Amino acid sequence: MMRRRVLLSIVAILVTGGVLISQTMDRQDIAWKMLKELVLIPGVSGYEKEVAEFVRSRLPGEVEPQMDDMHNLWFTVGKGRPHLVFVAHTDELGFVVEEITPEGTLKVSNRGGFLPQMYEGHAVQIHAKIGMVAGIVMPRSGYSRSDTELSPYTTKDVSVYLGVSNREEAAAMGVSVGDSITVRKKIVEFSPDLLSTRAVDDRAGCAALLEAAHRVDWKRIGNKTVTFAWDVQEETGLFGASRLAQKLDADYVFPVDTFVSSAGPFDSKRFAHLPLGKGAVFRAIDSSNIAPRVELAKAIAIAKANKIPFQLGNTRGGNDGSVFVPHGAVNIPLSWPGTYSHSFIEKIHRSDLEALTDLIAALVRDWK
Amino acid sequence: MKKRLFFLAIGVMILLFFSPVMGEELSLLKLTQALFPVPSPVGYEEPLAGFITEFLPSKTKILRDNLGSLYWRSGNKSSELAFCTPMDEPGYFVSGIDPEGYLRLDKAVYGSSLIDSYHLGHPMFVWTEGGPVEGVLALPSLHILSPEVRRELQEDPGLHLAYLDIGAYSEEEAHKKGVRMLDAVTPWREITGLDGGKMAGHSLGMKCCVAVALSLAQGVPKSNSPGPLFVWMAQTRFPVRRSRPRSALGALRAAEEIEAQVVIVVDVYPCQEGEKTKIVVGSGPVLVDGQGGMTKAGEKIEKISRSKGLPLQLAPDHSSSVLNPFLKKDREVIGLLLPVRFAQTPSEIVDVNDMEALHAVLTALLQEGRI
Numbered sequence: 001m002m003r004r005r006v007l008l009s010i011v012a013i014l015v016t017g018g019v020l021i022s023q024t025m026d027r028q029d030i031a032w033k034m035l036k037e038l039v040l041i042p043g044v045s046g047y048e049k050e051v052a053e054f055v056r057s058r059l060p061g062e063v064e065p066q067m068d069d070m071h072n073l074w075f076t077v078g079k080g081r082p083h084l085v086f087v088a089h090t091d092e093l094g095f096v097v098e099e100i101t102p103e104g105t106l107k108v109s110n111r112g113g114f115l116p117q118m119y120e121g122h123a124v125q126i127h128a129k130i131g132m133v134a135g136i137v138m139p140r141s142g143y144s145r146s147d148t149e150l151s152p153y154t155t156k157d158v159s160v161y162l163g164v165s166n167r168e169e170a171a172a173m174g175v176s177v178g179d180s181i182t183v184r185k186k187i188v189e190f191s192p193d194l195l196s197t198r199a200v201d202d203r204a205g206c207a208a209l210l211e212a213a214h215r216v217d218w219k220r221i222g223n224k225t226v227t228f229a230w231d232v233q234e235e236t237g238l239f240g241a242s243r244l245a246q247k248l249d250a251d252y253v254f255p256v257d258t259f260v261s262s263a264g265p266f267d268s269k270r271f272a273h274l275p276l277g278k279g280a281v282f283r284a285i286d287s288s289n290i291a292p293r294v295e296l297a298k299a300i301a302i303a304k305a306n307k308i309p310f311q312l313g314n315t316r317g318g319n320d321g322s323v324f325v326p327h328g329a330v331n332i333p334l335s336w337p338g339t340y341s342h343s344f345i346e347k348i349h350r351s352d353l354e355a356l357t358d359l360i361a362a363l364v365r366d367w368k
Numbered sequence: 369m370k371k372r373l374f375f376l377a378i379g380v381m382i383l384l385f386f387s388p389v390m391g392e393e394l395s396l397l398k399l400t401q402a403l404f405p406v407p408s409p410v411g412y413e414e415p416l417a418g419f420i421t422e423f424l425p426s427k428t429k430i431l432r433d434n435l436g437s438l439y440w441r442s443g444n445k446s447s448e449l450a451f452c453t454p455m456d457e458p459g460y461f462v463s464g465i466d467p468e469g470y471l472r473l474d475k476a477v478y479g480s481s482l483i484d485s486y487h488l489g490h491p492m493f494v495w496t497e498g499g500p501v502e503g504v505l506a507l508p509s510l511h512i513l514s515p516e517v518r519r520e521l522q523e524d525p526g527l528h529l530a531y532l533d534i535g536a537y538s539e540e541e542a543h544k545k546g547v548r549m550l551d552a553v554t555p556w557r558e559i560t561g562l563d564g565g566k567m568a569g570h571s572l573g574m575k576c577c578v579a580v581a582l583s584l585a586q587g588v589p590k591s592n593s594p595g596p597l598f599v600w601m602a603q604t605r606f607p608v609r610r611s612r613p614r615s616a617l618g619a620l621r622a623a624e625e626i627e628a629q630v631v632i633v634v635d636v637y638p639c640q641e642g643e644k645t646k647i648v649v650g651s652g653p654v655l656v657d658g659q660g661g662m663t664k665a666g667e668k669i670e671k672i673s674r675s676k677g678l679p680l681q682l683a684p685d686h687s688s689s690v691l692n693p694f695l696k697k698d699r700e701v702i703g704l705l706l707p708v709r710f711a712q713t714p715s716e717i718v719d720v721n722d723m724e725a726l727h728a729v730l731t732a733l734l735q736e737g738r739i
Contacts (some may be wrong), residue, residue, distance in 0.1 A: 113510060114510060115489075115507070115510065115518075115521065117485070117521070117522065117525075118488075118489045118490075118507070120486060121483075121486040121710065121713035121714050121715055122486070122490070122714055122715060123558070123560040123568065123714075123715055133563075134560045134561055134562055135562070136560065136562070136568050136710065136715040136717065137715075138710070139482075139486070139710050139713050140482075141641055143480065143482050143483065143713070144479075144480050144482075144483060144638070144711065144712060145480060146478070146479065146480045146481065148480070148482065150482065150522065150523050150524070150525070151522075151523070152522040152523070153522065161562075161717075162562060162563055163562030163563035163564045163566040163717075164563050164564060169563070169564075173563055184558070184560070186491050186556060186558075188491045188502045188503070188504055188556075189502065190502065190503070190533075190534060190535025191535055194535045196491075196504045196533075260509045260511040260512055261509070262509070262512055264506055264507075264508060264509055264533075265466075265468065265470050265506050265531040265533075266506065266507070266508035266509075266513075266517055266529075266531075267508060267509060267512055268512070268514065271512075272512060315511065315512065316511040316512050317511040339506075339509060340489070340504070340506060340507050340508075340509055341509040341510055341511055341512075342509070342510035342511070343489045343507045343509075343510070344489055344490060345489055345490070345491070345504040345505075345506075345507065345533075347504075347533070
């Protein structure tokens with residue numbers, strides 16, 4: 001009788017363990033798949049509603065999301081201290097229609113910083129109220145002559161051709177001033193583990209945070225408060241984060257965003273030379289923040305204890321967490337190494353995204 | 369021999385990819401859409417030649433010259449009439465593999481470096497023996513971009529800045545992906561539909577012209593009497609050294625090969641912004657009479673267009689390296705050209721109505737018989 005009980009117990013443990021392992025395994029690729037869906041959703045800064053709605057629709061049922069009028073999305077679990085805030089931004093780079101010329105072409109302004117020449121001669125998508133309209137960013141005059149003297153191509157030089165010849169025809173297509181514009185996106189999959197596309201910054205952060213929301217057991221976060229937020233208008237000046245920083249009384253903020261790696265062929269290897277595929281990144285120092293060493297050490301200890309591959313480095317650029325710091329929060333940015341930042345071919349490795357997702361879940365669970 | 373096998377292999381891969389539509393007579397637009405993704409950079413036209421061959425009604429009378437041009441006629445011998453169409457496009461090849469796995473690119477035909485720079489930061493395909501390999505042309509990360517590199521990108525762009533990233537971290541890994549020196553490289557492409565029947569894409573004009581000629585060939589009735597000759601010319605973007613007037617290599621070779629008394633060149637007409645002649649996309653094909661005055665063939669084209677209400681634009685002074693080699697004594701040479709805007713860019717624009725008018729006037733010309 002005793003032996004039978006022992007045997008039954010062993011079987012039960014094996015089955016339960018197997019189920020748990022298989023559930024974890026089942027979720028291994030979800031952030032990666034989610035990323036591939038998220039990057040294709042248009043969400044130029046100030047036009048993030050569709051991305052936010054997508055994220056809201058994929059949240060676990062047990063959390064209670066809120067969305068403000070800017071389309072910042074967040075949920076909070078727990079009541080104690082400390083209050084940890086994890087934040088990723090939903091917006092992406094792009095243009096907004098400023099003028100429809102008498103010839104029916106579009107003049108634009110940029111949302112965020114990038115090289116406008118990337119768009120020259122390429123197809124774009126105008127996100128009009130009636131739906132998507134295709135356009136071409138016209139090549140500059142004299143483009144085909146080899147003796148053309150080149151000057152910097154700026155946003156003022158951008159003209160979008162719709163195939164029409166006057167303003168009325170453009171308006172009849174449903175295009176209007178204020179519509180957002182993105183490049184036509186293409187995901188290049190070098191292998192099952194490596195891809196390049198537009199808007200990896202910061203849809204990868206959004207995907208990691210969303211998947212971590214499913215991996216966390218929200219009943220077992222201890223005596224602390226945790227907020228997951230997907231904020232807006234990071235690329236144009238951290239506006240969404242500024243709103244959240246005022247609203248959420250954070251003790252710690254963990255912005256989840258790109259670590260701009262210098263692993264590309266053009267980049268100086270003097271700093272930021274973290275390779276792809278070697279783990280998540282603690283973005284310890286950037287242009288907007290220096291993570292306090294003692295607090296950083298706590299985070300690193302949690303990564304080590306959970307056997308999560310990670311890297312440590314410094315790079316350029318700012319992060320959403322920086323606007324929480326004046327309100328008293330400690331800012332510890334979490335990242336993945338990415339090359340070709342702010343281009344159409346931002347590159348990311350699946351294992352880094354996976355490590356980042358695990359790191360977020362571990363910090364929620366183990367941070368004291 | 370090895371090179372020939374390689375091209376055949378690529379051709380077979382393309383054919384397998386498009387096998388569901390092979391052998392059918394597709395509408396002109398569908399034919400263009402099917403042809404559009406087939407790579408055909410100058411000197412690497414074999415996949416497109418293979419594709420055309422599969423769509424021709426009979427394979428028995430297909431001839432090739434040693435540049436890769438393709439010759440087909442319907443009758444037992446050629447009639448007085450020949451249609452000649454370029455089938456090559458701008459493109460690149462692998463000129464080196466860095467120790468870090470990046471591919472370096474070059475091109476055989478000199479041209480605007482600004483056009484080359486349009487591909488920086490965009491997806492590309494390497495056409496290897498084992499199939500297409502996807503990659504991206506690297507750009508510097510904006511946040512850590514040095515002023516020197518920024519200046520170079522803006523003021524001196526070109527192939528010296530092209531690092532093709534195929535996701536390999538070493539030369540060995542690049543080789544494992546099947547990449548070899550001199551493999552053809554083309555931009556990733558997709559047709560963009562614009563308002564008013566216009567569409568845009570990389571080398572779309574050339575593909576439209578190939579489709580028009582192919583569709584015409586498909587429509588020629590089977591007969592034992594002499595039929596028109598169709599030539600799809602390779603290497604027309606490659607110039608003959610020191611040629612005066614300027615001549616394209618593939619066109620010069622074709623001009624030597626054929627005996628037709630009337631040659632109609634079906635090619636693109638690159639519209640220049642602000643050009644004096646005011647040739648525009650959307651106002652019909654462009655008639656170019658290669659001999660200064662109007663030839664009988666040119667007159668007939670005009671007459672057909674008028675009688676059928678088809679739009680036609682005239683550019684009597686237009687000269688091109690593809691037309692020039694055909695100009696010979698005792699031969700009528702005209703160009704019936706498809707106007708394109710933003711030629712050679714990733715978004716070459718054509719008007720479907722122009723393409724259909726081009727097809728309609730040539731169909732009517734064939735139906736009327738002798739010129």
